[in-house]
Amino acid sequence: MLDQLGVSRVLERHMMPDWVKVSRAAGEEALDPDTGVLAPSSPLVVYEGRAGLYPQQEKIRSRGRTGAWVEEVRAGYKLILPLAAPELEDLDTVLVVKSVDEQARGRTYEVTTLGEVSSFPVIRTVWLEQHNRRTDG
Known part of the structure; x- marks a missing residue:
């Protein structure tokens, strides 16, 4: 019998060299007390x-x-994530913070499907489309 946790740890160590930050748009607007204008709430970070x-x-x-x-x-x-990562949702935004590939840093992607599930889960997998590339460095 395969050791599910052992396989998961090996995959994390060898197939997840990057660091990402996943945000979800907050559904409600907040009142800016200085201007009196409703503005979108800050996105909620769901995984880093x-x-x-x-x-x-x-x-x-x-x-x-x-x-x-x-x-x-x-x-x-x-995008593959550790088993402990929360379930990502459609339209969540993934920012590549650190990467082995210099050109990937600063790029953002949008989650396009719900995560895949398995009878023997060892990683979490979601599908993305490139959203944009940050130009501020």
Whole structure:
């Protein structure tokens, strides 16, 4: 029998070299006492810690404007997280804080699907789309 926790620890150590911060938009607006204007609340940080970001291309076949079938390749990303990470939700924002790949630092991604589940979970997996790239350094 496989040791589920042991497998999980090995994967964390060897497949999650990055550090991410996951935020969720707060649904309510807050009153700014100085201006008297309603403003969006600060996002709620739901996870900050180890992760692994991996590219995942997806081939899609759809009807184009002319009605003919068109094949396109869409870039997507798979984010793996430790088992202890909370469940992420659609539209959560993932910021890459630290990464082995310098070009990944500062990029943000949006969660596009609910996390995958398994009968023998050893990691958490969610699918992402690149949202934007921070330009402030």
